[in-house]
Amino acid sequence: MKALISGIGLVIALVTVPVSATPLPMNKIAEGVYVHIGTHGDFDKDYHGDMANIGFIVGTSSVAIVDTGGSYKVGTELREAVRAVTDLPIRYVINTHIHPDHIFGNAAFAQDKPEFIGHHNLPSTLSLNHESLMRALLDVLGPDANGSEIILPTKVVNNVMDVDLGNRKLHLQAWPKSHTNTDLTVLDEKTQTFWTGDLLFITKTPSLDGDLKGWISVNEGLKAVPAKMTVPGHGDPTKDKNGMLDRQGAYLNLLLKDVREAIKNGVDMQKTIDTAAQAEKPNWVFFDLINRRNINHAYPQLEWE
Numbered sequence: 001m002k003a004l005i006s007g008i009g010l011v012i013a014l015v016t017v018p019v020s021a022t023p024l025p026m027n028k029i030a031e032g033v034y035v036h037i038g039t040h041g042d043f044d045k046d047y048h049g050d051m052a053n054i055g056f057i058v059g060t061s062s063v064a065i066v067d068t069g070g071s072y073k074v075g076t077e078l079r080e081a082v083r084a085v086t087d088l089p090i091r092y093v094i095n096t097h098i099h100p101d102h103i104f105g106n107a108a109f110a111q112d113k114p115e116f117i118g119h120h121n122l123p124s125t126l127s128l129n130h131e132s133l134m135r136a137l138l139d140v141l142g143p144d145a146n147g148s149e150i151i152l153p154t155k156v157v158n159n160v161m162d163v164d165l166g167n168r169k170l171h172l173q174a175w176p177k178s179h180t181n182t183d184l185t186v187l188d189e190k191t192q193t194f195w196t197g198d199l200l201f202i203t204k205t206p207s208l209d210g211d212l213k214g215w216i217s218v219n220e221g222l223k224a225v226p227a228k229m230t231v232p233g234h235g236d237p238t239k240d241k242n243g244m245l246d247r248q249g250a251y252l253n254l255l256l257k258d259v260r261e262a263i264k265n266g267v268d269m270q271k272t273i274d275t276a277a278q279a280e281k282p283n284w285v286f287f288d289l290i291n292r293r294n295i296n297h298a299y300p301q302l303e304w305e
Contacts, residue, residue: 021073023081024054029229029237030191032058032168034085036078037236038069040204040285043100047140049074049148052101053231055195056082057188059165062091065114066186066195066231068105071137072147075105079112090114092163094172095153096197096233098125098182099209100137106151117163118153119174119182126150157184175199178215179208187225194227194241202235202244205251205290212256212298219249251280255291259298260305269299 026034035055041047049071056078057064063082068075082090090112095103097119103126106116126133130150138145155161157174164170171187179198186195198207199218208215223242230241238244258276267275273295281287 021076021080023084024050024069024074024077026055026081026085027237029231030188030193033188033191033193033229034058034081035231035237036069036081038101038234040234042286042289043136043140047101049101049104049141049144052099052198052233053235053237054078054102054105055231056085056090057165057168057170057193058086058088059168061166062089064092064094064163064165064170064186065090065109066094067096067102067197068093068109070101070104071141071144072105072107072149073144075108076147078105079108091165092117092170094118094170094184094186095122096184096186096195096199097180098122098129099180099198100133102197102233103150104137104145104148107147107149110151115163116151116154117161117172117184118156119184120156120158122182122184123152123156125180125182126152175218175221176214177211178218179206180210183210183218185222185225187227192226192228194225194230196222196230196232198233200230200232200235200241200244201248202232202238203285204234205284205287206248206294207290208294208297212252212259212294212301216249216252216256219245219252247283251277251284254280255294255298256302259295259302263299263303269295272299 024036038052041051054067054069093109093114093116095118157172161172169189173185175183227241231237255277262272
């Protein structure tokens, strides 16, 4: 299998499965900007593929998709939503990071022959994790995973990149290792609508799969981006980006402080899980589950500071 997944732009074992789709419900949050709000959930037996915020941006000559959902079925419904708004060509599919709820709808757009765009680390990270990602998706979705395949980027963002949809420029930025090692943001300069992917969580507990200290740094860096409306990876779009980043930062910084103190005092990881960042629990949903995973991820990293 690994021999099949080298090289940018390769479609991995793509199987197109006809799906009868109705358009996803969309919210028009700015001129030409449409968002579908995913439901709060976790990647477990109750996963249904519709958990992340996804959507599209319409220019005068083309369309860009920002994340495609967690299955081929959801991606197909997103494509139908685009076609309910415009017949313009879908020229770009932008993935904000590697997580399954954001990428597994990509295959629904292969017929449009767009540029698939991602962070410069996305091709290698997808390739290394291909088998585990596919296995996990099949485990949680069963037959509803049909048609869901991994498509590697055809174009990567090393630092920043601009794409033009026709009188509409999107500014793409690759960030250092933080939520993951593949995080990318999208700023629609025309309306100053900012798509953060999972660099910003609202309501749902932030989930760490990268570097805690890196995420705290990036969290501060995001405050400098001019935005009238911000679309987080999870939660409702907001006009108060920096306020939401402060709220997320409070959790991330407390997690860092508590885990560091536990390590310094010789408290093992299992006991730390019961105590670290607990003061933040009332502010988030799925806290116990996600905070436990965050500590499991951060504790070994911080032991080696």
